[in-house]
Amino acid sequence: MPLSKRFTSDELRYADLVVDAIYEWGPTxxxxxxxxxxxxxxxxxxxxxxxxxxxxxxxxxAYVVLYSTVAELDWPDNLDGATGxxxxxxxxxxxGHELHEARGNQLLRSCYGNIGHREGRxxxxxxxxxxxxxxxxxxxxxxxxxxxxxxxxxxxQLVAIWKSSGEDRFQNYKALFTxxxxxxxxREFIDELLDGKQIGNHAPEAWRVWVEEGKYRALEAPQxxxxxSRNEQLPKSGSIQEQVLMLLWKHFETDWRAFEHFSARLVxxxxxxxxxxxxxxxxxxxxxxxxxxxxxxxxxxxxxxDFALQAKRYRPGRAINVKETSRLISRLKYRQLGxxxxxSYVGPQAxxxxxxxxxxxxxxxxxxxxxxxxxxxxxxxEDLKGWLNASFPINS
Numbered sequence: 215m216p217l218s219k220r221f222t223s224d225e226l227r228y229a230d231l232v233v234d235a236i237y238e239w240g241p242t243x244x245x246x247x248x249x250x251x252x253x254x255x256x257x258x259x260x261x262x263x264x265x266x267x268x269x270x271x272x273x274x275x276a277y278v279v280l281y282s283t284v285a286e287l288d289w290p291d292n293l294d295g296a297t298g299x300x301x302x303x304x305x306x307x308x309x310g311h312e313l314h315e316a317r318g319n320q321l322l323r324s325c326y327g328n329i330g331h332r333e334g335r336x337x338x339x340x341x342x343x344x345x346x347x348x349x350x351x352x353x354x355x356x357x358x359x360x361x362x363x364x365x366x367x368x369x370x371q372l373v374a375i376w377k378s379s380g381e382d383r384f385q386n387y388k389a390l391f392t393x394x395x396x397x398x399x400x401r402e403f404i405d406e407l408l409d410g411k412q413i414g415n416h417a418p419e420a421w422r423v424w425v426e427e428g429k430y431r432a433l434e435a436p437q438x439x440x441x442x443s444r445n446e447q448l449p450k451s452g453s454i455q456e457q458v459l460m461l462l463w464k465h466f467e468t469d470w471r472a473f474e475h476f477s478a479r480l481v482x483x484x485x486x487x488x489x490x491x492x493x494x495x496x497x498x499x500x501x502x503x504x505x506x507x508x509x510x511x512x513x514x515x516x517x518x519x520d521f522a523l524q525a526k527r528y529r530p531g532r533a534i535n536v537k538e539t540s541r542l543i544s545r546l547k548y549r550q551l552g553x554x555x556x557x558s559y560v561g562p563q564a565x566x567x568x569x570x571x572x573x574x575x576x577x578x579x580x581x582x583x584x585x586x587x588x589x590x591x592x593x594x595x596e597d598l599k600g601w602l603n604a605s606f607p608i609n610s
Contacts, residue, residue, distance in 0.1 A: 262318030287593030298432030304387035447559035447579035501541025
């Protein structure tokens with residue numbers, strides 16, 4: 215696997231922004247050596263880091279740096295590399311404040327209110343997205359983002375959601391962005407933005423098209439590999455996902471049937487419109503633990519598709535083999551989908567046969583299951599325990 219391009223601290227002042235390149239922290243742990251401040255002259259802390267134009271008034275921004283650790287359980291920022299959809303949560307992340315007290319949320323409200331027309335888009339600064347590396351302080355550039363995504367309706371683009379902290383309840387924004395198909399942001403374009411030129415000579419074409427026409431050219435990276443490896447299906451050691459998965463696995467230790475009901479619930483949490491669902495008794499399953507119907511469409515003239523689910527509560531690290539997946543595949547009817555939900559992973563031979571033979575089987579591995587729960591706000595141990603105990607009580 216090729217190594218990502220890296221820029222040292224001494225190179226940051228004049229470096230271009232290269233998608234997926236790494237921008238290194240300086241030699242000390244001091245925030246004076248924080249990379250984004252050196253790279254883009256923005257603040258060295260926070261998620262929202264707007265940069266004012268050289269001759270601009272307060273609130274007149276050249277660009278906005280969005281920085282995410284991608285590790286806050288209550289605020290699961292996420293980049294879908296296949297579609298270019300970036301989900302980012304606003305900066306009202308603690309109780310005791312109103313939705314629009316935070317500067318970042320004020321900016322979000324203004325930007326999303328202006329994406330529908332050329333004059334409005336001309337006031338919106340580009341959002342430069344960076345994420346923290348999992349085990350290093352360095353920052354990775356993920357791309358230039360603009361508000362909204364072509365796959366989502368206007369009502370979904372910016373949504374105020376409720377969260378609780380103890381007895382306090384408060385709101386924050388969930389914002390959807392599109393990462394544009396721009397592999398490199400040249401330093402000259404950054405300088406033009408600082409000078410107040412939104413579309414100068416060095417403006418990338420995808421940015422120009424969005425501002426002038428409102429068309430999204432997303433940076434899409436469809437999956438081309440036949441199957442995911444073991445490491446890609448399981449959480450990294452010491453990660454939040456691993457903690458979530460182990461708690462889940464232990465909860466169902468004495469009642470594997472309850473895990474089948476959990477797996478059926480997980481299908482709904484994945485966003486599917488389930489019109490019917492039945493968990494089958496063990497004596498009748500023959501490789502299928504639940505059956506149901508998915509409604510596909512816009513809600514007025516939906517079609518329904520049958521699916522069959524196989525639930526495998528395996529110790530993380532134990533592979534699901536060909537024999538087990540073959541039992542599910544052999545029982546799939548014509549035009550019926552299959553799903554495998556597990557706390558572990560599907561072995562390489564079984565995974566390869568599913569994909570190579572074109573079987574319509576969705577694989578929800580251990581890391582997928584953990585990520586779905588985290589996205590639902592169940593990443594904290596106490597929250598997940600409470601939800602599992604209430605939804606799937608285990609009789610000791």
